[in-house]
Amino acid sequence: MSLPDTLVSKLFSSLLEEPPWLSFLQALEHYLDGHHATMVLRRPRQGDPGVLISTQSNTAALVLLQNSVFRETPFLDIPRDEIVILSEMMTRSELTRHHANFYAYIQEYGDTDDLIGINLEEPETGMIFRLRCARVRGQAHFNADDRQKLAALTPWLRTAIAIYARLARREYQLSISGATEDQLAIGSMVLGDRAEVLTTNPLANRVLQHADGLLISGDRLQCSSPESNTALHTALRRLTRGDVAQQAESLQIKRPAGQQWSVLLKRIAPRPGIEETASATTLLLFRDPAGTRIITEELLMELFALTRAEAVLTKRLVEGESLAEISTSLGRSRHTTRAQLTAIFSKTGVNRQPQLVAQVLRTAQQIWGE
Numbered sequence: 372m373s374l375p376d377t378l379v380s381k382l383f384s385s386l387l388e389e390p391p392w393l394s395f396l397q398a399l400e401h402y403l404d405g406h407h408a409t410m411v412l413r414r415p416r417q418g419d420p421g422v423l424i425s426t427q428s429n430t431a432a433l434v435l436l437q438n439s440v441f442r443e444t445p446f447l448d449i450p451r452d453e454i455v456i457l458s459e460m461m462t463r464s465e466l467t468r469h470h471a472n473f474y475a476y477i478q479e480y481g482d483t484d485d486l487i488g489i490n491l492e493e494p495e496t497g498m499i500f501r502l503r504c505a506r507v508r509g510q511a512h513f514n515a516d517d518r519q520k521l522a523a524l525t526p527w528l529r530t531a532i533a534i535y536a537r538l539a540r541r542e543y544q545l546s547i548s549g550a551t552e553d554q555l556a557i558g559s560m561v562l563g564d565r566a567e568v569l570t571t572n573p574l575a576n577r578v579l580q581h582a583d584g585l586l587i588s589g590d591r592l593q594c595s596s597p598e599s600n601t602a603l604h605t606a607l608r609r610l611t612r613g614d615v616a617q618q619a620e621s622l623q624i625k626r627p628a629g630q631q632w633s634v635l636l637k638r639i640a641p642r643p644g645i646e647e648t649a650s651a652t653t654l655l656l657f658r659d660p661a662g663t664r665i666i667t668e669e670l671l672m673e674l675f676a677l678t679r680a681e682a683v684l685t686k687r688l689v690e691g692e693s694l695a696e697i698s699t700s701l702g703r704s705r706h707t708t709r710a711q712l713t714a715i716f717s718k719t720g721v722n723r724q725p726q727l728v729a730q731v732l733r734t735a736q737q738i739w740g741e
Contacts, residue, residue: 386531386535400426404510405487405505406507407427408425414447443472451499483507583628634657684697
């Protein structure tokens with residue numbers, strides 16, 4: 372089945388728009404004779420509204436969907452790569468009986484009578500893209516012809532999501548550079564699985580240009596000191612092996628003038644909107660151990676893959692505030708704060724607040740060279 376040229380053009384051009392995907396979703400509605408086309412880039416979870424692009428212009432409807440209704444949809448975890456039609460999954464009676472809140476929502480906010488959707492995974496980053504389109508009351512249900520139309524689009528979709536995922540990862544990698552340079556005066560690099568330098572912040576770039584203990588040789592990161600070079604690449608090999616639990620390595624790199632860099636190597640953890648599964652990408656942070664010691668939100672985000680909100684909460688706990696004080700000052704409910712704390716525990720590998728504070732201080736000391 373041939374696709375309209377305008378649909379394919381919109382698919383790829385929309386990746387560079389803000390918000391992305393929207394003009395493609397509008398074209399998809401015309402292609403499928405549908406309504407309320409939606410692309411879920413990160414599904415909502417407890418305490419996390421996710422990332423959802425939709426032609427639905429009702430803000431209240433989208434907020435309700437992200438905050439509660441999304442978890443109740445029978446389309447939440449449909450088989451990957453399989454085009455699914457709601458009216459073929461279950462009857463209206465089954466939908467109202469088993470998914471009453473979801474049915475009430477789609478009737479109130481969209482007058483929706485049927486849905487078609489597909490979940491596609493981008494293998495390099497592990498991102499799951501959930502594409503949905505609706506038919507409203509008075510329209511015929513989706514059928515085999517509609518499934519064939521969406522199937523014809525799927526190969527183009529796979530290419531588009533691969534491009535989008537790589538753009539998202541690149542943007543994340545560049546954000547590391549900006550955050551560390553502006554907030555921490557710490558050098559940062561993102562390294563590939565062969566120690567190739569993928570991104571640098573300005574401080575790291577200056578160090579590499581002057582070969583101040585670190586340099587690029589043969590497209591790989593090297594140290595000017597043979598002893599330090601051996602230590603660096605041994606640590607990188609330990610981190611990139613899949614059979615080890617070690618997630619971070621700290622070491623000292625000798626500089627030509629006699630000083631040292633304190634270096635922390637850390638696997639890049641999954642991030643909202645990216646959810647990387649590739650384990651070979653490594654974050655390298657380095658600083659002069661004689662410099663100022665400060666724990667910032669940006670440092671916590673890089674060290675533990677925290678969201679901004681989680682980093683704010685962690686920083687204030689480290690500074691001695693209680694959960695109650697933080698909830699009140701930030702205008703958050705106790706439930707929200709505790710849910711964020713649970714997520715922080717999971718990311719940092721602890722289960723109590725004193726352990727969290729100790730873990731943060733101990734990890735920070737590694738980058739400080741103490």
